[in-house]
Amino acid sequence: MKILIEREPLMASIQNVMKAISSKTTIPILSGIKFEANEQEVKLTGSNSDITIESVISREEDGIVNIHEIIPGQIVVQAKFLPEIIRKLPDNQIEIQVDDDMNINIRSGHAEFKLNGQDPEEYPQLPVLQTENSFDIQIDLLKMLIRQTNFAVSTSETRPILTGVHIKLDNNELGLVATDSHRLASRKITIDQVENLSFNNVVIPGKSLSELNKILEDTQDTLQISVTDNQILFRTKHLYFLSRLLDGNYPETSRLIPDQSKTVMKVNSKDLIQSIDRASLLAKDNRNNIVKLVTQGQQNIQITSHSPEIGQVEELLQTISIEGEEIKISFNAKYMIDALRAIDSEQVLINFTGAMRPFVIRPEEESEQILQLVTPVRTY
Template sequence: MKFIIQRNRLIDSVQDVTKAVSSRTTIPILTGIKIIATEEGLTFTGSDSDISIESFIPKEENGDEIVEVQETGGIVLNAKFFSEIVRKLPMDTVEFEVSNHQQTLIRSGTAEFNLNGLDPDEYPYLPQIPEENVFSLSADLLKSLIRQTVFAVSASETRPILTGVNWIVEKNILTCTATDSHRLAMRTAPVEGAEENSFQAVIPGKSLVELSKILDGSNELVDIVITDNQVLFKFKNLLFFSRLLEGNYPDTSKLIPTDYKTQLVLPSKDFLHAIDRASLLTRGDRNNVVKLTTIEGNKIEISSTTPEVGTVVEQINTESIEGEELKISFSAKYMMDALKALEGTDTVISFTGAMRPFIMQSVHDDKILQLILPVRTF
């Protein structure tokens, strides 16, 4: 195998596929990146058997030559060393040459590296996914969907199904739900190409986090293919595969209250900053609990007490308060996560009692819903 490539394109592809490579794998060859050179261009692959990423660099793009393939072939190179080398090469072009014994010469300017490679035929094949169930949404919307839900997945492996985000597609509407049983994040969005079909899949949270790092903020469409045990995201010259979680996701629709006893409308930024300040004294505390109390004059009081540290109290103005008086405690971290996920200047919070779950939405957008369970403190 022998080729010359533009360094900046090489860096991009290597960085993308490296996100799928784990140093803790039990299969030694998966600590490497597979490189295949064909007449059409170069294909880079990284995998940890849960996530697999394939990046293709065509020979030409928009009339510019990106890769000059002088001899086709393949090699697997250690991802850690290879990605470090590529980032630090001195010139704008890089030459590769692989000998019969998988010895790989990487040359850029006066810098030369010789790496020991592995046989690409020993690298596991990527899943073969029949592209029957396909729908699409824009890259920027997909990135937002992930950001607004994935933080609420469970970090505990005691219920593995809750470490993923539940995706349901019905009549061209995608609903993403994440919960760790103490809070819930839900987001709906329109998709293209799913008029006839309905899909359901639980995608691991860590897969979505890695996918989000690769997606740019463009409005180009990402094609999404769901099978029984895999999901494939196709974007530009990139394929991102992830295994799906097995099991039944709990029916979360019953958790969401449909009526309320107290409803607040608050300026989101002021409320977020007040919660942040109130949590300063409880940061070391595992519970990180803050209290909210409605008071006269359309105001609320945010407070927290840590016996060995001290107390903080702050009043903030609301846009409106409807219904019964309220005193409620909740996790400051959960509240701040939820507020950051909501979009809009004002947030409406609907409470059904001091010990019942409450929901939060943007006043201007009901596509995002956040639910938090309160904490018993009094």
């Protein structure tokens, strides 16, 4: 194998596939990046047990030459130092040459690296996905869906199924739900041209979605999603992102969401975030980061928290309206801030059904199909 390639597209590809490579892998070959060169393109692959990422560099695209010379071949290169080596090479053109003994020679300007390659035949074969169950989605929309739900997955392995985001497609409606059993994030959107497609109980590991979100650029290009029994593939023109799915049945979450409420509060989201954020400064000194919210009449709320050692904080915040019963409620400040930030609306509606019942936060504009639920903490 030999390629003469521009630094920039090579660097971008390496950085993409590196996101799948774990330094703690127990399979030695997976600590490397697989390079496959054919006449038209060079493909890089990185993988761990959960995620596989393939990134393709075309020889030429939109009149820009990425690769000046290709002699087809394959090799696996140690990933650990590769990004730094490529970044620090003196010249923008880089020659990578592999001999029959799998010695890799990387040359650029007056610098020459000789690296030990590994046998590409030992690299695990990737499953070929049936892509019949596929649908398209705009990338910036997908990124928003991930951002609005993925933070609520569980980080504990007590119930592994909760470390993923549940995805459901039915009647042209795509729904995402994440919960760690203390809070829940739910988001729905309408998808066009998927009349014949439906699935349920697809649970994508939260970590996979975080990495996918990092790799995808915020564009209006579309991406294809294909689902099988145990894997999901996200595909753009140059990128394949394959993740395993979590085993097991995702709990039925719709009944957790209260359908009535005793107190309805409409409030400016940014003001509320900032007040809770300040109160949380002292609350964080305790292990549990609890702040208290108390309604005062039909207009004001008081946000408080205290730390026995440091002191206490008290804020009086004017809402837009409070309807229904008075309420005193305590909750985890981080959960509340995460929920408000995910909704990303100027005004939010918060529906309480008592100090010990989960409360629901929605954007003021009903059209946005997003809902955040937070379970309060008993302090009274």
